[in-house]
Amino acid sequence: MSRIQKFTEFGRKILAVGRNYSDHAKELGNTVPDTPLLFLKPMSACILEGEAIEIPKGCIDFxxxxxxxxxxGKKCRQVPASEAMSYVGGYALALDMTARDFQREASKKGQPWALAKCIDTSCPVSQFIDPSVISDPHNLELVCKVNGEIKQKGNTKDMVFRIPELLSYISEYFTLEEGDMVLTGTPAGVGPVVAGDVIECSLSDIITCKFNVKAR
Known part of the structure; x- marks a missing residue:
């Protein structure tokens, strides 16, 4: 069993960071936060390549x-930013699939984003990437294609809060445990998919993954 499969079967939690690229915040009409904007996704949201992304019932803007x-890589609690990278056990390429219409409705009512962000298959994940393969995690190209057309193309150098800052901030409030996953935010270009679409993702020349989309 691969290390990423172990995570998806035995991992405890996923911490996700919202609005961590200013161009993405701008495209949705949101302000860039002064501190990391956090939300949780359950382990049941995770799928691996070969499994399909399912559009939830009633969603018209996925x-x-x-x-x-x-x-x-190891228990991380109240860790200073200067030491945070030593707690990184590896990386992966992921998608934070979002029911945007559900999110807009919840935001209008002041309600949580659970139905928008935490639904089944909303966290597709690539195979595990050993940290030795990545010399600088803050200079990686993220590309997302839908049916072969580039929709998102960004670079991790444009993160508002870099990985050490994120891990330090998160670990002040949540104990991060071995196998936990932190999603570091998305660049501009987010957009809808429909049943029958194919999403292809790449991280520089390090890894690629592909997921089919279907109605649930």
């Missing part, structure tokens, strides 16, 4: 968000 995922 959107892709490509992200660099950080996988925690």
């Amino acid at each position: 959107q892709h968000e490509i992200e660099l995922a950080v996988i925690i």
